[in-house]
Amino acid sequence: MPVEQESQAPDASSAERIELTVPGRPEYVVVVRLAAAAVAGRMPFSFDDIEDLKVAVGEVATAAILSGAPKISVWFDVGPQRLEIRVVHRPTRTDRPTQERELDKLLVQVLMDEVRTDQDGADHVTHMVKNIPG
Numbered sequence: 097m098p099v100e101q102e103s104q105a106p107d108a109s110s111a112e113r114i115e116l117t118v119p120g121r122p123e124y125v126v127v128v129r130l131a132a133a134a135v136a137g138r139m140p141f142s143f144d145d146i147e148d149l150k151v152a153v154g155e156v157a158t159a160a161i162l163s164g165a166p167k168i169s170v171w172f173d174v175g176p177q178r179l180e181i182r183v184v185h186r187p188t189r190t191d192r193p194t195q196e197r198e199l200d201k202l203l204v205q206v207l208m209d210e211v212r213t214d215q216d217g218a219d220h221v222t223h224m225v226k227n228i229p230g
Contacts, residue, residue: 114172118157120165120185128157128170135172136179140228148207149179149226156183156222159200163220164188178209183222 116131118124132153136146153170160168165185173180205211210225 112174116170118168120161120167125154125157129154152204152207155200155204160185178227181224184219186218
């Protein structure tokens with residue numbers, strides 16, 4: 097899905113959208129993780145689900161920083177049955193070892209219910225979903 101469409105209001109299945117943009121520096125990963133925990137904490141997720149969300153979002157943000165992204169944008173779409181998270185960044189280098197990138201992807205896939213990574217022009221978009229148990 098193109099980023100231009102993503103910046104519009106959430107669709108009918110989403111009640112709210114929270115947007116966050118941070119500089120692409122390691123000290124801001126904690127801000128992204130705390131935002132994920134705060135958003136998920138207002139939903140009926142278990143403590144373990146919230147921890148999984150924090151780790152997954154932190155891994156994606158860290159990977160974005162390691163790719164040289166000058167900034168990272170995160171969108172949290174809060175829906176009645178799920179939390180959708182999109183992390184968008186523009187990498188400036190691709191010198192990370194493939195094995196390291198694959199391990200990051202595997203960890204995020206284990207922690208989330210759905211994970212998809214797309215390219216939108218020069219932007220790298222990671223879309224994650226955590227369904228509300230029930």
